[in-house]
Each structure stands twice: as structure tokens, then as C-alpha cells.
Amino acid sequence: MRIIPPLTALVVTASLYALVMERDSLLAFARGEEATDVETEAEATAPAQTKLADAGDGAIHVAVVAVHSTARAIDNAVVLRGQTRAVREVDVRAETTSTVISDPLRKGASVKAGDILCELDAGTRPASLHEAQARLLEARAKVPEAEARLEEAHAVLDEAQINLTAAQKLSEGGYASETRLASAKAAERTAQAAIASAKGGLESTRAGIESAVAAVAAAEKEIDRLVLHAPFDGILESDTAEVGSLLQPGSLCATVIQLDTIKLVGYVPEAAINRLSLGAQAGARLTTGQQVAGHVTFISRSADENTRTFEVEITVPNPDLAIRDGQTAEIMIASQGTKAHQLPQSALTLNNEGQLGVRVVRDDRTAGFVPVTLLRDEATGVWLDGLPEEADVIVVGQDFVTEGVALDPTYQEARQ
Incomplete structure (x- = not known):
């Protein structure tokens, strides 16, 4: 019987036992350490592992960085x-039909109120005036x-009434016939009819006078319409009508604009309209870089049906005519001041419903979420509304905690 295979099997079995069962002692022996030290380290590690596992019941506190923030008044x-x-x-338009006989003025020219823009041929209008x-x-x-x-009719009536009175008295005494009395009554009625006819003739004559006066006024007005004047001081935005061109009622003579005062027109969403008031200070930056200032002079009471916004106008002086009509402007209108918190923009986060807000440290040292409104974005941070007067806001680690999570906050000095 060969002894080498059993010895080989024994060596392999011992090696596997040492690697599996005595791994720590083997590693300590390889490092030159004593086995007792390894056992002591293992015993020290075991309780720590047990504490970490026991902490899984909710006692774990997440470390975050927060700031004590206090609301401050800002100009909104x-x-x-x-x-x-x-x-x-204003588009100056003709009110009658005729041809232009005046030389045209070119666009860009300055005009004064009352200056002649277009003069039309009078034609037969002077003759019509003379006839009227x-x-x-x-x-x-x-x-x-x-x-x-x-007056003659009144005199005849007086005479007829005298004759009628005499005839009535004579008839009562038996000295006048019934025929004479009837003739006197007929004469009186005839005189009354003559007065009515004379009054009608006088009224007709007076009506003729009124008609003639109206005809004269119409002829004079028609002549006045032959000359078209500038309605106010301004600048021509178009050439006036050329000589010889036929103008009809409604035909354009020229367009005049006034630029010594300019309006800034914008549209405010309905959520912010109640923050504005007439007379509020406003400023604007034009695309040219020019900055202007003025006051709110109009706030619409009716919203646009399509955009649900309200028109707002700001009046700005423009004595040097440097501001042109139709320039784009970024407008800022001062509104009532409010209190807000200034925080780093990185402190903003979203909850599960997509609401913008910040995470805060509650009194019980748990995480909470407060929705906020962004009022202003500056280089030093954002101004937020919606937080209480004082709040502990998480600025580092807010994206790693949820509602009710226990916290271990570290506080840093708030930026002023």
C-alpha cells in the first residue's frame, strides 16, 4: 500500500481547514501577530456591529448642514x-373729395399744432357758400x-270783435236783425283764421332762415375741410399726400406721432396684478442699454381673453426724443415691500408632488418640507416667501432626507 496518497489527502484537508476555520489566525501568523490579539480585535468589533444593526429601528440620525434664517424686509x-x-x-385723413394742391412734407419732419399738412382744391365750394x-x-x-x-290780422280781429259786440247788444234790444249778428260772428271767425295763417307764414319764414343758416354753415365747413392741419406738436411718420393726388373721405393725408412723452406698455399676469397701483414708480431697460424711469398711469380692469393678462402703461418723459416708438423694454414696477428669506439657490428642492420649496429642521430635529415662492434671484442668493419669520433651513444634504427623517444638524452662519 502506498502511503503518499493518504498523506497528500491529509495535507489538503488540513490546509482547507486552516483557510476556512482559522482564517484570522492564519492571516495573523502570516503578518507575524499573535493569535490572542486577533481574537481581542474580533471581540471588540462584534459589539460595534451589533450596535449598528440595532440602530436600524429608526435611531439613525442623518448629518446635514443648516442655517438659522430670519426674514428681512425687501422692496419687491x-x-x-x-x-x-x-x-x-393720429392718422390725418380727408373728410371731403378733392385734389391736393399743396407741396408734400417729408416723413421725419417736425410739425406744430395747426401747421398745414394737405391743402385741397376748393372747386365750386366758394360759389355754393355765396349761394347759401x-x-x-x-x-x-x-x-x-x-x-x-x-299785425294786420290782429287789427282785423279787433274790429270784428267790436262789430260782434255791437251787433249782440242791438239784437238784444231789438234794433238789429239776426242776419247782421250772424254776419258779425262770421267776420270774427274769418279774422281769427287770418291770424292763424299769418302766424304760420311767420313760422315758415323763420324756418327758412334756419335752413339758410344751416346751408351757410355746411358750405363753410366744407371749405374748412379743404385744409388739413396737424392736430398737435409731433413728427411726421409718413410723407403727406402728393400734389395732384385725389383724396376722398377717409383717404390718408399723413401720420403724426408725439414722442416728447413716451409710454411703456406691458402685460401683467393675473397672479401679480394686485401688487400694482396707480402712481407706482417704475423703470425700464431698453434693448439699446438706455435706462428710463416713470410712473404707472394706467392699469387695465379687463384681462385679455387669450392670455389672461392685464395691460399696464408707464408714462416716461422723452424731451430729447431719444426713445423711439416700438422698442423692446424690460420693465420693473415697484410694489409693496414684503418680508423674505435670503438663501443659497442650492437650498431649493422639490417634493414628490413637484412643488418648489426647502427642507427645514423641525423642533423635534426631524426633516420637514415648506413650499416657497421665488421673489427675486440675485448673485448673493434667492429671496423666498412662504417660510415663517424664523426657520432652520437645510443647505447641505437636503436632497438626501425626506419628511420625518431624524437629523443631526450642524449649523453655519447665515449670509447677510
Whole structure:
């Protein structure tokens, strides 16, 4: 019987036992350490592992960094985009039909209120005016004649009434016949009818005068429409009508805009409209880099049906005409101040519902979530509304904790 195979099997079995059962002692022997030290280390490690496992029942505290934040008063503002608009813009249009006889003015020219923009050919309008004036004189000349007829009719009536009274008295005494009395009554009625006719003739004459006056006024107005004037001081935005061109009612003579005062027009969402008030200070930065300031002069009471926004106008002085109509502007309107917390932008997080907010350390040293509103974003941090007057806000580790998690907070000095 060969002895080598059993010895080999014995050696292999011993080696496997040493590797599996006495691994720590074997490693200590390889490092030159004593076995008792290894056993002591193992015994010291075992209780620690047991404590870590026992801590899994909720006693583990997550380390975070927080700041003691106190709300401070800030000047709030509503920011929106808009554009500049001329304070007044008018299309001067013709009110009658005729041809232009004045030389045109070129766009960009400055005009004063009352300056002639377009002059039209008068045609037969002066003759029509003279005719209306002649009819007025003729109608006025008929007034004395109509008044004389009325006075004559009154005199005839007085005479008829005297004769009727005499006939009635004579008839009562038996000295006048019934025929004479009836004739006197008929004469009185005839005189009354003559008065009514004379009054009608006088009223007709006066109506003729009024008609003639209206005809004269219409002829004069038609002549006035031949000259189109600038309605206010401004600048021509288009050339005036050329000589010889035919203008009809509604045809454009020129467009005049006023730019010595400019309006900034923007649209405010309904969520911020109650933060604005008439007279509030406002400023704007134009695309050219120019900065302007003014006051709110109009806040719409009706929202746009499509965008649900409200129109706001800010009036800005522009004496040097440096601001043009239609420029894009970034507008900031001052609103009532409020208290807010200034925190690092990195402190913001989202909850499971997607709400923007921050994680805070509660009084029981557990994590909580508070929704906030972003008021302003600056280089030094963001200003937030929605937090209580004082709050311990987590600024490091807020994304690794959830509602109710126990915390081990370390506090750092808040940025002022």
C-alpha cells in the first residue's frame, strides 16, 4: 500500500481547514501577530456591529448642514417685458373729395399744432357758400313782411270783435236783425283764421332762415375741410399726400406721432396684478442699454381673453426724443415691500408632488418640507416667501432626507 496518497489527502484537508476555520489566525501568523490579539480585535468589533444593526429601528440620525434664517424686509418688484409706444399717434385723413394742391412734407419732419399738412382744391365750394348766404339774406328779408301780415290780422280781429259786440247788444234790444249778428260772428271767425295763417307764414319764414343758416354753415365747413392741419406738436411718420393726388373721405393725408412723452406698455399676469397701483414708480431697460424711469398711469380692469393678462402703461418723459416708438423694454414696477428669506439657490428642492420649496429642521430635529415662492434671484442668493419669520433651513444634504427623517444638524452662519 502506498502511503503518499493518504498523506497528500491529509495535507489538503488540513490546509482547507486552516483557510476556512482559522482564517484570522492564519492571516495573523502570516503578518507575524499573535493569535490572542486577533481574537481581542474580533471581540471588540462584534459589539460595534451589533450596535449598528440595532440602530436600524429608526435611531439613525442623518448629518446635514443648516442655517438659522430670519426674514428681512425687501422692496419687491414686478418684472415684465413690454415695448415703448408713442403717447399719441393720429392718422390725418380727408373728410371731403378733392385734389391736393399743396407741396408734400417729408416723413421725419417736425410739425406744430395747426401747421398745414394737405391743402385741397376748393372747386365750386366758394360759389355754393355765396349761394347759401344769398338765400339766408332773402329769408331774413321776408320776416318783416310776415310780421306785418300778422299785425294786420290782429287789427282785423279787433274790429270784428267790436262789430260782434255791437251787433249782440242791438239784437238784444231789438234794433238789429239776426242776419247782421250772424254776419258779425262770421267776420270774427274769418279774422281769427287770418291770424292763424299769418302766424304760420311767420313760422315758415323763420324756418327758412334756419335752413339758410344751416346751408351757410355746411358750405363753410366744407371749405374748412379743404385744409388739413396737424392736430398737435409731433413728427411726421409718413410723407403727406402728393400734389395732384385725389383724396376722398377717409383717404390718408399723413401720420403724426408725439414722442416728447413716451409710454411703456406691458402685460401683467393675473397672479401679480394686485401688487400694482396707480402712481407706482417704475423703470425700464431698453434693448439699446438706455435706462428710463416713470410712473404707472394706467392699469387695465379687463384681462385679455387669450392670455389672461392685464395691460399696464408707464408714462416716461422723452424731451430729447431719444426713445423711439416700438422698442423692446424690460420693465420693473415697484410694489409693496414684503418680508423674505435670503438663501443659497442650492437650498431649493422639490417634493414628490413637484412643488418648489426647502427642507427645514423641525423642533423635534426631524426633516420637514415648506413650499416657497421665488421673489427675486440675485448673485448673493434667492429671496423666498412662504417660510415663517424664523426657520432652520437645510443647505447641505437636503436632497438626501425626506419628511420625518431624524437629523443631526450642524449649523453655519447665515449670509447677510
